[in-house]
Amino acid sequence: MDRTAHALTVADVATLEGLHLAVEHAGSRMDATVTAPHAAEIGLPGQWLQGGEIVMTSGAVLGADPEPWANYVSALAAHGAVGLILGTGPQAPLREIPGFLVDLAREHDLPLLSAPAFTPFTKITRTVIAKQVAAERVALQDSFALQVRLTRIVARGGTVDALLQEWQRSTGESAGVFDRVGRLLGKNTGLHASSAEATGDHVRADPPALGHTRRVSVDGSSLALIVSPFAGETTVRGYIARSDSGLAMADLAVPTLLSLLALEFERRWFLDEPERRRRAQHVARLLSxxxxxxxxxxxxxxxxxxPTLWGVVVEAKSQTHAEVLLDDLAVVLGSPLLRVSERLVEGLATQDPKRLLQEYGLDTPVGIGTALPPGNAARTLRQARAALETSRRIGSLVGFVDGSAHDFLLHVADSQYLTAFADAVLAPIDALPNGDVLLTTLHTWLIENRSIEACAVRLGVHRHTIRNRVLRLTQVTGRSLDSVDTQTELWLALKARGFRD
Incomplete structure (x- = not known):
C-alpha cells in the first residue's frame, strides 16, 4: 500500500500532538472511529448524540457525586459515544479523575481520557476536526489515484485477476469476483481457494439483493459480499467478495471497482457473441x-x-436480464442448447429442468415442455411456449401436461377462480332437489361418450331413466348438450368440482 490513511480513532485522539491527553481507562474500544468531538455540559446528553462522538465535559453540572455520573456515563454508552474526555485541573470542578469514574468507564467499556487545564475543549475540537479533514483529504487523493490505476488496467485489456491484484496492493484487501451462479471468475492472492469456494456456495444459496452488502464468515475471516450492478441498469451482473481493511480510500474507490467489473462483464458478453450464435444455430438445426x-x-x-429433451422458455424482465439469464441457464441446466430473442430465453434441457430452475430461484414466467426424444425437440419447445402463457397469468413455473389438456388447465388455474367457475356453470343443477343425482348422471354420460345405454349400465338404471335425466339437464341449463362448447364447459366444471373418471 502507498499510504494507510484511515478514519480517526479514539487511540489517535489520545495521541494528538499538543493536546497532552492522558488515557485513564482504555478498555477494548480504543480503535473505535470518532465521527465528531462534542462538548456536553448537561446531565443527560444522550438525545444530542448520533453515535461515534467523543464527548468532552468538565463535570460542572455533575459535581463529585457518583450517582449523576453513573447516569451520565450510562447515557453516553447507550447512545453510541465512543469515548469521554474529562477536563481536570486547579480551576476545574474536578482536580483529577475520581476513582468511581474509572470504575464506571470500565463497567460500560467506555474509553476515558483526561485533559489538563491548559488544554481547552475548543483546542481539542479544532485539532480533531483538522486531523479528520487531513485524513479525508489523503483518503480522497489515494482513492483517486487508485481509481486511475484500476481504470488503466481495464483500458489496457487487463484481466479480472490483474484488477483485483492491484486492489490488494493498494488496500491490503483480499478479493474475489463471482458470477450470478457463484462461479469464481477471478481473485487476488489474498483470497484462499477454500475461502473462494465457500463464498461461491453462499452466493448460490442466498445471493444478496441489488444494492445490498452482506457480511459472511468464511474460514474465520469476514468477507463483505457486494452486489455489482450492470452499467446502471437494474439487473445484477455479479458479486465481489472483499475483506474489510477499514481504509476510507478503499470505501471511496469501491463504486469505481464495481463499475469496472460491470464493464468487464459487458466486454466478455460481446467477446462471447460468436459462441452464442453457434449455440442458437445448434438449437435451430435440432428443431428442424x-x-x-x-x-x-x-x-x-x-x-x-x-435420450430425451425438455423444452424450456423463460421470459426475462428486460433484454439485459435475458442476456444474463442466457449465461446463467447454460450453467444451471448444463446445456448449451439455448438462445435468446428480445426478452425470451428458450432452448432444450438435457435433464429434468423443473427442480434446477426452482433451486435457481427465478421470479419470472417459465414454461417447461414434456420429456421427448430428440427428434421431437420442436414439439417439446412448443409445449413450453404454451405453458409460458399460463405461467404469465398465474405467476409461477408451469410444466406442460401432455395428453390431458383438461388436467393441465385445472392444474395451472387459480383454485378460487375454478371454484367460482364451477359454481356458476353448475348452479342451475345444484338448485334442483335431485341435483347430486343429475350431476353424477351428467358426468357418467360424458365419460361414456354420451351413450345412453352405456351410462345406464354403469349406473345400474333403465335407459329411459337416463334419457329423461339428460332431457331434464337440457331444460335446466337451457343449452343443447350436443354442442361441443357446452360439453367442454360442463366437463371442466365437473372436473373443477372434483369429479374424476
Missing part, C-alpha cells in the same frame, strides 16, 4: 430435424448423449 436418429447423431457430434 424430425428424424430421431439424425437428431441423436447431431447431439453426439456436440458431445451430448441425451
Amino acid at each position: 430435424t424430425e428424424d430421431d436418429a439424425r437428431a441423436r447423431a447431431f447431439l453426439r457430434g456436440l458431445n451430448i448423449n441425451a
Whole structure:
C-alpha cells in the first residue's frame, strides 16, 4: 500500500500532538472511529448524540457525586459515544479523575481520557476536526489515484485477476469476483481457494439483493459480499467478495471497482457473441430435424448423449436480464442448447429442468415442455411456449401436461377462480332437489361418450331413466348438450368440482 490513511480513532485522539491527553481507562474500544468531538455540559446528553462522538465535559453540572455520573456515563454508552474526555485541573470542578469514574468507564467499556487545564475543549475540537479533514483529504487523493490505476488496467485489456491484484496492493484487501451462479471468475492472492469456494456456495444459496452488502464468515475471516450492478441498469451482473481493511480510500474507490467489473462483464458478453450464435444455430438445426436418429447423431457430434429433451422458455424482465439469464441457464441446466430473442430465453434441457430452475430461484414466467426424444425437440419447445402463457397469468413455473389438456388447465388455474367457475356453470343443477343425482348422471354420460345405454349400465338404471335425466339437464341449463362448447364447459366444471373418471 502507498499510504494507510484511515478514519480517526479514539487511540489517535489520545495521541494528538499538543493536546497532552492522558488515557485513564482504555478498555477494548480504543480503535473505535470518532465521527465528531462534542462538548456536553448537561446531565443527560444522550438525545444530542448520533453515535461515534467523543464527548468532552468538565463535570460542572455533575459535581463529585457518583450517582449523576453513573447516569451520565450510562447515557453516553447507550447512545453510541465512543469515548469521554474529562477536563481536570486547579480551576476545574474536578482536580483529577475520581476513582468511581474509572470504575464506571470500565463497567460500560467506555474509553476515558483526561485533559489538563491548559488544554481547552475548543483546542481539542479544532485539532480533531483538522486531523479528520487531513485524513479525508489523503483518503480522497489515494482513492483517486487508485481509481486511475484500476481504470488503466481495464483500458489496457487487463484481466479480472490483474484488477483485483492491484486492489490488494493498494488496500491490503483480499478479493474475489463471482458470477450470478457463484462461479469464481477471478481473485487476488489474498483470497484462499477454500475461502473462494465457500463464498461461491453462499452466493448460490442466498445471493444478496441489488444494492445490498452482506457480511459472511468464511474460514474465520469476514468477507463483505457486494452486489455489482450492470452499467446502471437494474439487473445484477455479479458479486465481489472483499475483506474489510477499514481504509476510507478503499470505501471511496469501491463504486469505481464495481463499475469496472460491470464493464468487464459487458466486454466478455460481446467477446462471447460468436459462441452464442453457434449455440442458437445448434438449437435451430435440432428443431428442424424430425428424424430421431439424425437428431441423436447431431447431439453426439456436440458431445451430448441425451435420450430425451425438455423444452424450456423463460421470459426475462428486460433484454439485459435475458442476456444474463442466457449465461446463467447454460450453467444451471448444463446445456448449451439455448438462445435468446428480445426478452425470451428458450432452448432444450438435457435433464429434468423443473427442480434446477426452482433451486435457481427465478421470479419470472417459465414454461417447461414434456420429456421427448430428440427428434421431437420442436414439439417439446412448443409445449413450453404454451405453458409460458399460463405461467404469465398465474405467476409461477408451469410444466406442460401432455395428453390431458383438461388436467393441465385445472392444474395451472387459480383454485378460487375454478371454484367460482364451477359454481356458476353448475348452479342451475345444484338448485334442483335431485341435483347430486343429475350431476353424477351428467358426468357418467360424458365419460361414456354420451351413450345412453352405456351410462345406464354403469349406473345400474333403465335407459329411459337416463334419457329423461339428460332431457331434464337440457331444460335446466337451457343449452343443447350436443354442442361441443357446452360439453367442454360442463366437463371442466365437473372436473373443477372434483369429479374424476
